[in-house]
Amino acid sequence: xxxxxxxxxxxxxxxxxxxxxxxxxxxxxxxxxxxxxxxxxxxxxxxxxxxxxxxxxxxxxxxxxxxxxxxxxxxxxxxxxxxxxxxxxxxxxxxxxxxxxxxxxxxxxxxxxxxxxxxxxxxxxxxxxxxxxxxxxxxxxxxxxxxxxxxxxxxxxxxxxxxxxxxxxxxxxxxxxxxxxxxxxxxxxxxxxxxxxxxxxxxxxxxxxxxxxxxxxxxxxxxxxxxxxxxxxxxxxxxxxxxxxxxxxxxxxxxxxxxxxxxx
Amino acid sequence: xxxxxxxxxxxxxxxxxxxxxxxxxxxxxxxxxxxxxxxxxxxxxxxxxxxxxxxxxxxxxxxxxxxxxxxxxxxxxxxxxxxxxxxxxxxxxxxxxxxxxxxxxxxxxxxxxxxxxxxxxxxxxxxxxxxxxxxxxxxxxxxxxxxxxxxxxxxxxxxxxxxxxxxxxxxxxxxxxxxxxxxxxxxxxxxxxxxxxxxxxxxxxxxxxxxxxxxxxxxxxxxxxxxxxxxxxxxxxxxxxxxxxxxxxxxxxxxxxxxxxxxxx
Ligand SMILES: Nc1ncnc2c1ncn2[C@@H]1O[C@H](COP(=O)(O)OP(=O)(O)O)[C@@H](O)[C@H]1O
Ligand SMILES: [Mg+2]
Numbered sequence: 001x002x003x004x005x006x007x008x009x010x011x012x013x014x015x016x017x018x019x020x021x022x023x024x025x026x027x028x029x030x031x032x033x034x035x036x037x038x039x040x041x042x043x044x045x046x047x048x049x050x051x052x053x054x055x056x057x058x059x060x061x062x063x064x065x066x067x068x069x070x071x072x073x074x075x076x077x078x079x080x081x082x083x084x085x086x087x088x089x090x091x092x093x094x095x096x097x098x099x100x101x102x103x104x105x106x107x108x109x110x111x112x113x114x115x116x117x118x119x120x121x122x123x124x125x126x127x128x129x130x131x132x133x134x135x136x137x138x139x140x141x142x143x144x145x146x147x148x149x150x151x152x153x154x155x156x157x158x159x160x161x162x163x164x165x166x167x168x169x170x171x172x173x174x175x176x177x178x179x180x181x182x183x184x185x186x187x188x189x190x191x192x193x194x195x196x197x198x199x200x201x202x203x204x205x206x207x208x209x210x211x212x213x214x215x216x217x218x219x220x221x222x223x224x225x226x227x228x229x230x231x232x233x234x235x236x237x238x239x240x241x242x243x244x245x246x247x248x249x250x251x252x253x254x255x256x257x258x259x260x261x262x263x264x
Numbered sequence: 265x266x267x268x269x270x271x272x273x274x275x276x277x278x279x280x281x282x283x284x285x286x287x288x289x290x291x292x293x294x295x296x297x298x299x300x301x302x303x304x305x306x307x308x309x310x311x312x313x314x315x316x317x318x319x320x321x322x323x324x325x326x327x328x329x330x331x332x333x334x335x336x337x338x339x340x341x342x343x344x345x346x347x348x349x350x351x352x353x354x355x356x357x358x359x360x361x362x363x364x365x366x367x368x369x370x371x372x373x374x375x376x377x378x379x380x381x382x383x384x385x386x387x388x389x390x391x392x393x394x395x396x397x398x399x400x401x402x403x404x405x406x407x408x409x410x411x412x413x414x415x416x417x418x419x420x421x422x423x424x425x426x427x428x429x430x431x432x433x434x435x436x437x438x439x440x441x442x443x444x445x446x447x448x449x450x451x452x453x454x455x456x457x458x459x460x461x462x463x464x465x466x467x468x469x470x471x472x473x474x475x476x477x478x479x480x481x482x483x484x485x486x487x488x489x490x491x492x493x494x495x496x497x498x499x500x501x502x503x504x505x506x507x508x509x510x511x512x513x514x515x516x517x518x519x520x521x522x523x524x525x526x527x528x529x
Contacts, residue, residue, distance in 0.1 A: 165326050166356035169344045170370030170421070180369070184360030261360045261401040 045231040050238070053231035062232065063223035065215055071239065073215035074205060077133050081140025082201045089148025089197070090190055094183060096149065097156035098174075110149070118143040118204040119211075126212060136208045136216070143204030144197035151193025155186030188262065191255045195248060202244050217243075271338045272299035273457045274323070274348075274425045279332035281318050286330055292318040294482040295332075300425070303455040307468035308476045309518065311526045315483030316461045317353075320429045323459060324350050336425070346374045349418035353430040355410045357402040357417075364389070364398045367417045374421070388416035391450070408439035415447070429461045444470060445501050452499060465522060469514045470502050477518060480525045487521055489514065 026047065032038045033046035041049060057067040065073070096103050118139050125135040159182050167177040183190075209218025217236050224232030256262075281293040293315040300306045310316055321327045323334055325344040334341040341348070349370070357366050367388050371381040389395045392412040402410050411431055418426060431447075432440040448471055451458060462468055468475045473493050477486045492498075497508035505511050 160354075160356075162352055162354055162356045163358065165321075166350070166352060166358070167369075168326060169324060169348070169350045170417070171344075171346055171373035172369075173373075176373060180361070181358050184358075187360075259360070261362075261403065 042228075042230060045234055049231045050234045053229075054235045054238075057232070057235055063215075063220055067220075067235070067239070070215055070217050070220045070236075071243065073213075074209065074217045075243075077136040077216070078140055078201055078205045080133065080137035081205070082144050082198055084137075085141050085144035085148050085197050085201065086194055089145045090152045090193070093149040093152025093190075093193070094156050094178065094186070097153040098178065098182070110146075114146040118200075119207055122208060122211060131212045131214070135212055136205055139208040140201040140205045144201035147193045147196035147200055148190075149193075151196065152186065152190045155189025155193075156182055158189070159185045184259075184261075187259055188255075191251070191258075195251055198247055198251060199244060202240070202247070206240055270301060272335070273302040273304075273337065274341075274459060275299040275335040275338070276319065276323050277333050277335060279319065279322055279329045279334075281315070281322055281327070282330045283318075291482040293322070294484050296478070296483060296485050297332075298323075298459070298476055298485070300457055300459050302457055304474065305451050305456070305458045305460065305472045306474045306476060307460045307462055307472035308478060309462055309465060309468045309522060310478030310483060310486075311480050311522060311529065312463060314478045314481050314525070316463075316478060317429050319478075319483065320350075320427050320459065320461050324348055324427050326350075346370065346421050347423055348425045348427060349421045349423035351411070351414050351418050351426070351428040351431045353433050355402070355407075355414045355434075357410055357413055359402055362399050362401055363394055363405075363413050366402070366413055367420050370417065370421045384420045384422075388420045391419070392416040392446075406439075407435050408443065411435060411443065415443075419450075424457060426456050426458045428458065430463065431460075432467065433463070441502055447471065448498070448502075465515055465519045466502070466506065468518065469511055470498065470505050475514075475518055477521045478525075480529045486525065489518060 029044075029047055033041070033044055034048065045053070054067070059066060061069070063070070096106065121142050122135070122139060125138045129135040129138065163181050163185065164177060167181045172180065205216070206218040206221075209216035210222050213219050217240050221233050221236040224230070224236060276296065276298040279293055279296045279298075280291075283290040283292055296315075296319060298306070298308065298319070308316055308319065318327070322329045325334065325341055325348065336347060344350075358369065361369065364385050367385045368381055371384060376384070389398055392415060394409070394412055394416060397405060397409060397413075402413065405413070411434075415431070432443055435443065444467060450456070451471070458472075460468075460471060469491065473491055475489045475491065477489070478484065479486045491514055492510055495510070497505045497511060506515075
């Protein structure tokens with residue numbers, strides 16, 4: 001075998017496409033701002049200006065903290081909200097699908113609640129928890145919870161009944177049927193739910209930080225606007241996007257580890 | 265030899281099964297009685313949709329009969345359990361578990377001692393020619409291999425009764441022939457008590473001691489045909505068996521009965 005065999009096509013192709021499209025975007029940005037000057041720096045700062053501001057924000061506190069501090073604050077709230085959404089939502093969804101009477105009883109309430117946008121809860125969250133981590137975590141939770149429930153439920157409902165019959169034939173009780181057959185088979189769907197929950201939670205968090213709180217990336221953006229610093233806003237926006245992608249990549253990785261039995 | 269008067273190992277007595285409400289739902293099986301003696305291999309044949317799978321699902325205890333009862337050794341069979349193992353047409357392997365884990369599943373659920381579990385898994389892997397696939401997942405195997413795993417999983421339970429619902433129906437012709445011959449060999453060696461569902465008349469004649477022909481839906485028992493037992497032609501491969509006059513005669517008779525039902529539909 002040649003050592004320098006052509007790189008695995010599964011990985012390299014999307015990576016190459018991704019790099020190309022990002023590169024084109026960056027090029028357009030440079031052209032529009034620095035080279036051709038179509039848009040002024042007060043509308044869209046040049047990449048260089050944003051990078052300079054980024055370097056600056058790393059070392060120098062702005063809106064109460066350096067960039068890293070804002071990132072940590074956001075991640076902390078987001079983690080709490082998403083953590084509780086997953087550990088409560090996934091079992092809830094499984095139970096929902098497995099126990100018909102429970103579904104019949106709870107479904108109307110759940111369906112109604114889930115059409116209330118997460119931000120509608122901000123005022124009540126502030127009343128309950130004040131302008132604290134708990135408030136933003138609650139908004140994240142509300143944004144993330146339904147996706148966990150619904151996808152876990154769908155995953156369980158779509159498990160072929162013949163597998164459940166087979167589990168019964170071979171002596172499994174309800175708990176073992178769930179543990180060894182139903183939940184593993186529903187795992188891809190559960191993970192889809194978790195990934196949606198994670199991004200919903202992230203978006204809701206930044207939204208909540210725009211209105212409440214004294215730290216976080218959303219707050220950073222809001223303060224950038226207050227101080228007419230467009231480049232600060234862009235640093236915030238890009239940081240939010242990049243962090244979102246990184247989190248999702250971590251989850252995908254975990255997913256592949258947990259399900260070696262899945263066809264690629 | 266079998267004593268016809270002995271209490272059957274498995275008896276499906278006057279089974280009627282309605283899906284949905286009785287009288288207005290679907291009548292799948294209508295007053296069917298089937299009994300299987302210890303060590304006997306019984307095939308049920310009938311046109312597609314006549315209620316064969318329903319009969320097996322009820323016989324396995326997976327569905328309640330609307331009327332009638334299921335008896336093992338003359339006593340109510342109750343819930344599914346280790347006395348009855350099932351091989352499903354669509355394999356029904358647990359996709360997140362390896363071949364060995366699938367085979368071990370029922371042993372763990374019924375609290376077979378650990379070293380005994382290992383021993384039986386190893387034994388079944390060898391019998392079914394699966395040793396090299398021990399740690400593979402079902403999705404990595406061909407249909408024929410998957411069905412071998414399903415058979416191994418059922419046999420590892422050392423069940424008193426084996427229920428098989430068109431186990432070779434989803435396989436290609438060559439794989440099916442090989443597996444038919446292996447099941448035939450195994451059942452002659454081990455004297456399993458088997459209720460085997462199929463729509464293939466040849467398969468029924470080759471494998472079984474007795475063939476039960478069902479009518480079109482709602483399924484009733486149309487006729488039972490006793491086949492010669494312990495004859496040489498049944499122990500060779502299926503191609504040779506199919507040339508034997510007794511085989512040809514039985515196949516002709518049974519096929520005529522099945523054809524009547526298909527044509528009348
Ligand atoms: N779960 C079910 N609900 C309603 N009808 C069913 C169900 N299962 C089977 N049937 C109906 O019962 C009849 C017999 O089905 P089945 O036992 O699967 O036949 P076979 O195995 O002989 O092809 C068919 O008409 C089928 O549509
Ligand atoms: Mg069937």
